[in-house]
Amino acid sequence: MATINTSLERLITNLSKLPTIGRKTALRLAAFLIKENNEFAKELADSIIAIKEKILLCKKCGNYSETELCNICSAENRDSAIICVVEEPFDILNIEKTGQFNGLYHTLSGVISIQKGVMPEDLKIEKLLERIKTENIKEIIIALNPTQEGETTALYLKQKILETAAKNIKITRLATGLPLGSIIEYTDKDTLSGALANRIDY
Amino acid sequence: MIITNLKILNFRNHQNFEQTFSNAVNLVIGENSTGKTSILEAIYTLANTKSFRAHNDERLIKIGTDGFYIKGFFKDIVEHTAEISYSYKNKILKFDNYRIKKIREYIAKISIVLYNPLHLYIINEGPVYRREFINIILSKTDVEYYVALHSYLKLLNEKRAALKLFKERKIKFDVIELINKRLSEFASIIVFKRYNFINYFKELVVEKFNLLMNRDIKLIIEYSTNCLNLKGIVKDKSKLEDFKNAAAQKFLKILGAEIRNSRILLGCQADDLTFKDSGNIVKYYYSQGERKALVLALKLAEIKYIREKTGGYPIVLLDDIFSELDDKRRQYLINELNSGFQSIITDIDFNEHLQKFSNFQKIELKKN
Structure with missing residues (x-):
């Protein structure tokens, strides 16, 4: 094997540790970085260091934040009686983009998967239950992915919320069904049968 | 097609x-x-x-x-x-x-429907081949079945992992109970659909087999599952709810024994079909030629079933x-x-x- 420059090798190895990036892509990225001017490399390196130093997890909801409480939890105009439970902080970003939801969030940072060794204790479920006890919450929206693990976690959450919440609390789930702008002819059958089963009054 | x-x-x-x-x-x-x-x-x-x-x-x-x-x-x-x-x-x-x-x-x-001489294993070999036969037909004609089956198999692996972890005290009982409950739900959908399918399909098989053999044979196809007592099942879909509850109870009841043995004792992964002719089990009683004819009858019935369900051959x-x-x-x-x-x-x-x-x-x- 031809010898490769050690600092280059180091960069390629590090880049290929990133998700979805294999060695081939890492090589291409490294080649690009070599050609680019120094400012770009500095800027990139700085931005990476900055997220490690500045980004924290919000103490209340687990969202990414630069302050102790994220800008959603600290906002005054949001409805604090509704909590939307999501799997990862990036889900919050997506839901926020819709502009439809004006409540608060709670991040579980994962879903129950026994085979992968993720137990309920590893998720921020206790924290959610504590929020339900101490804050005045009327509705919990479960916005977990409709995967096998997501469904198991949703059911677990439902049981735990009903066990702890003495007051009447409403538990809802995001609807599953046809994506907007889709054509029924090209929709896969089980999405369609789910949409039929969960049809709504119109 | x-x-x-x-x-x-x-x-x-x-x-x-x-x-x-x-x-x-x-x-x-x-x-x-x-x-x-x-x-x-x-x-x-x-x-x-x-x-x-x-x-x-x-x-x-x-x-x-x-x-x-x-x-x-x-x-x-x-x-x-x-x-x-x-x-x-x-x-x-x-x-x-x-x-x-x-x-x-x-x-x-x-x-498609395929007949291959290897398919004699539906009669001769273990229950896994008979379940595969049912699974392929139902998956292709009923999406709900396909989804339920896949969810079931995934959850079954979760339960296996859970039972193993419980022995090492790395998992709480309520999580196993939860997985078990979800498993029972999918199991009841699968059993319900398999039962109704076999009830309908066996008529087609008997018809084709009798025509093929040119005789009036009292062939019986029995579906058996350890999930539930099958006597109570009716085709009516509203009964599916009662059925789910009954399955959930049975799954819960056996969970203690499963935890003690660290293995799964219940579920539709152990379902089977038995072919009987005048009370004799076909596997031991039929000649090679008769078995082959029976497999052929199963396949001809499959063609008819697909034609009826999907509208095309x-x-x-x-x-x-x-x-x-x-x-x-x-x-x-x-x-x-x-x-x-x-x-x-x-x-x-x-x-x-x-x-x-x-x-x-x-x-x-x-x-x-």
């Missing part, structure tokens, strides 16, 4: 093969090891994404090459193409030039069907195959029986 054209590259012993098919009977004639079954296998692989006789896709590749490619042109109301390519453990499926990422989007697109693939059948049964089968659907039949030579087909295309394979 019919197949109009098939292209194969580096699949089994075919290097580069292309063939058009007529919409009636297609006879593939060739000596041993000329690749007759491989043609059927290629069509089967295209329809079901995997082979019926090799569990490992690597085995399908022609020796000395890196991968295979199959493309089929199909026609129902409109024309479709399906492609499958496999190389370096990477399988790509395309339907109408559109890349399919999830198998469940693909699974019911091409409907499946593509019928019959591998080496005429050997071991006597004249009467051959004649019946020929009449049945003359009734207007597409079939692809393999045989070693063009014998006098095959000449009885009214409308056929002959495809001869030579050793290369």
